[in-house]
Amino acid sequence: MPIDATQPYDDNNIFARILRGELPSKTVYDDDYALAFHDINPQAPLHLLVIPKGAYVSWDDFSARASDAEIAGFVRAVGQVARDTGLVVPGYRLLANIGPDSHQEVPHLHVHIFAGQKLGPMLAR
Ligand code: 5GP
Secondary structure, eight states, X not given: OOOOTTSOOOTTSHHHHHHTTSSOOOEEEEOSSEEEEEOSSOSSSEEEEEEESSXXXXXXXXXXXXXXXXXXXXXXXXXXXXXXXXXXXTOOEEEOOOSGGGTOOSSSOOEEXXXXXXXXXXXXX
């Protein structure tokens, strides 16, 4: 079910549980500000998720409340993950869903990284 991006942070959402080590993930990157792991249901040959370590529901919440250090750390981590996985030359797509119209399902900010093939038009028409 799509979530309301203005809802309070739910400490028991799936990504909070992954951050606490209560659920497994195929981690590809971990630092003070971000964790990156493979999406459980990949929609491209490579489909990663990058999440901030802090408790933020969405990009809206994060951009309004996160510290400058958290924002810089998270944005740099997204770029680092793409570099580490060799995506800069072939190219990749970033996507973040925010709220019901976007069909955001997990109420912890996540940036999708899609890669590994020609990704086609940005949105289904
Ligand atoms: P959203 O629609 O919220 O932007 O994307 C949520 C993403 O989280 C989906 O692509 C979904 O496959 C992924 N996902 C949901 N549950 C899990 C999980 O337990 N582990 C991992 N690795 N990905 C998950």
